[in-house]
Amino acid sequence: MFGNNSLVNIKVFAHKENKIMTKSIENLLKMIVPAQVPLSFHIELIKVQAIIARTQLVRQCRAFGGPGCSKYKDCDICDEGHCIDIVDDSYLRQTWKDNYNEYMEKLNRAIKETEGLIITINNKPIDPKFHDTCGGSTENSEDVLGNRVVYLRKVLCNYCSNSPNWDGHKDFTLKDIEERLNINFPKLKPSLKTEIKGFVEGIEKDESGRVREIKIGGKKLKGKDVMELLGLDSTKFSVTPATIRFNTRGKGHGLGLCQYGGNQMAIEGYSYDDIINYYYTGVEIKKYEIPCINKPLSGKILMIDPGHGGEKSQDFVGPTGLREKDVVLNVSKKLKNRLEQLGAHVYLTREEDEYMSLSERVKLANKIRPNFFISIHLNSFSNPSIHGCEIYYYRNDKDSEALGKAIMGSLVNNLSIVNRGVKVADFFLLRQIGVSSLRIELDYITNPEIEEKLKDSEYINRVAESISEGIVTYYKY
Incomplete structure (x- = not known):
């Protein structure tokens, strides 16, 4: 995703005009940064806020795999406030008055001097939380959000003691x-x-x-x-x-950047990258890159998990002896090749017939933290006529649900596989892995006709191609 200074356009639903408008990220920042921070602050803090706002937009933008606007279809954001706060030029003129030209010059400089920069961890944009005044220290994410976020760690901060919101x-x-x-x-x-x-x-x-x-x-x-x-x-x-x-004491949730603290750091001579690295633990500041047409999955990190494996495998066996562990490894290898051709960085949990415990798979996934973890399996039933695909995701994981539906649609359209549903499940892997995850039960190996298809290398190619097509559909604008 990173390394190029390319720009990307974002689709914004403008509620006053009741239409979709297209704006570049850099131009859109001029409408967002003033809604987030006073332009009377030091230029280095304005740069920090520009990078934060740009990071938020990249996370939201569907071209980069973001969810887009939850209210308006085919839009990245809207200007109604629930995606991100936006102000227009007339509001700024009315608010800034005699300071308009000075502040606009400062804003343009901050955006220009940080062009394309976003805050990342593991090569992915972070959720850059910020607040007004921390009151002496920021917070650990688990004390506010209920879950641990590695870059939202508590740091001591006496820089904001002069804030009007200290007490x-x-x-x-x-x-x-x-x-x-x-x-x-x-x-x-x-x-x-x-x-x-x-x-x-x-x-x-x-x-x-x-x-x-x-x-x-x-x-x-x-x-x-x-x-x-x-x-x-x-x-x-x-x-x-x-x-x-x-x-x-203080103002806001206490996560991430303390704006008054960061502003004081800037006054004392710290640069925007010093400030970002102080308030966000273990992050990198990088330039984003637009996914190209031929590489629509550029920058995506995916982990494919061929289920079972090795002598300890408790996989299912078809009527003539075809093993689930062998089929899913074959599918996963072909899927990896196809996804890499589309620009993704792909990891396999196993690349040969070897045993790997569920805990080891969880540990590997949580270390790499891919955009998605996809576990490939085959199903079994006592009635040999049963067939069809089932896809499972963990409860409340909307991203995985959406990806599951995209993959299911592709499998059904391309291979006429029976859709047995995209469902919620409480499988160990789905529950323990700290990223969006899917378990795909491709079909029933206990069905004789399905088993014969799974022996056909061309059919396996089509399965891998259909899954990759579903992933591209999910990420596609």
């Missing part, structure tokens, strides 16, 4: 809190004994409920004195907050 607060009425948190506070009654540690505590009442003594702010007072000094109607009182103040 903040927000007040809520009890009713607000009840409604927003869907809770119920106890009903407020004079007889209620409430304490706020460090503020109001040590309340002593007599048998009729009158306050004898109370400690407020560390000072002991008689109930009678509090009544007189505060002008209360009675010594039968309780203390309840009318509002609750939440004091905060």
